[in-house]
Amino acid sequence: MRTIRIAAAALIVCTALVACAGQDAGDGPAAPTGAPSVTELPTPDPTGPVPSPSDAVDPTAPLSPPGKRPGGAPRPTATSEMTLTGRIEAGVEPGCLLLNGYLLLGGPDDVLTAGATVTVTGRPAPGMLTTCQQGTPFQVASAHRG
Numbered sequence: 001m002r003t004i005r006i007a008a009a010a011l012i013v014c015t016a017l018v019a020c021a022g023q024d025a026g027d028g029p030a031a032p033t034g035a036p037s038v039t040e041l042p043t044p045d046p047t048g049p050v051p052s053p054s055d056a057v058d059p060t061a062p063l064s065p066p067g068k069r070p071g072g073a074p075r076p077t078a079t080s081e082m083t084l085t086g087r088i089e090a091g092v093e094p095g096c097l098l099l100n101g102y103l104l105l106g107g108p109d110d111v112l113t114a115g116a117t118v119t120v121t122g123r124p125a126p127g128m129l130t131t132c133q134q135g136t137p138f139q140v141a142s143a144h145r146g
Helices: 002-022
Strands: 082-087 097-099 102-105 117-124 136-145
Touching: 082 097
Parallel strands: 102 136
Antiparallel strands: 082 117, 097 102, 117 136
């Protein structure tokens, strides 16, 4: 009984495919419908300039000079010590603390708590992997409230 059902289903599918394939099979020229054919290229938009090949940007060129941010402030290197001051915010993951866009790593637990106003000294560690999903990792060397 199962074989008959499978054969009947296959026969119905094949019949439907043959019926669909027979429509506009290309036996003669297609009647024009007013729509552009698939092989026509779209015309360029006359309102905007068309970039020339000489306008191409080198994808390997840096967007800004190394060591400089677009605003002109020097970019901290992994070896430069920095001091951050501000109010600590809790991250979206448990145990993650953020200060001025930096993810605080290490430091005294009694000082580094969400909501505290602190001054921390340490080094950015942009290559360090964390589970916090926010902020640039910052290895805290010292911290005090203030």
